[in-house]
């Protein structure tokens with residue numbers, strides 16, 4: 001049951017908490033190394049003061065991407081907050097509550113929950129995913145494969161911190 005009616009969800013305060021397969025999100029999958037995995041989704045409808053319907057929740061998942069710096073695959077955690085103001089058409093944009101993105105959907109029309117979640121995850125996915133600074137290369141090898149001590153680890157521990165108490169005139 002992937003179709004939701006956002007206006008009805010808001011009006012009745014419906015909510016859900018479940019998982020959606022990444023495999024069903026083709027636009028997102030094209031950007032990933034693998035389509036395996038599931039997206040954890042929470043979504044709840046409510047009507048704010050002034051009769052403004054909204055959907056709030058979150059979508060999170062782990063995706064396999066390739067680091068643009070060292071070209072090694074790694075797992076990236078995506079966390080996408082969902083804050084959507086449900087509007088019937090463009091003319092209602094002025095009614096969009098602060099801090100919400102517009103979700104334009106005519107009354108009594110259903111839309112795909114999978115596509116809605118996919119849109120949010122696409123926004124959360126960085127254009128150029130990469131390891132955290134300093135995490136590329138040997139130190140990115142998973143623990144079970146890193147049987148030997150990493151020579152760079154010793155070097156890293158010799159690096160000095162910035163001198164304390166730097167001055168700014």
Ligand SMILES: [Zn+2]
Pocket residue numbers: 067068069070071072130131135136137140
């Ligand atoms: Zn890297």
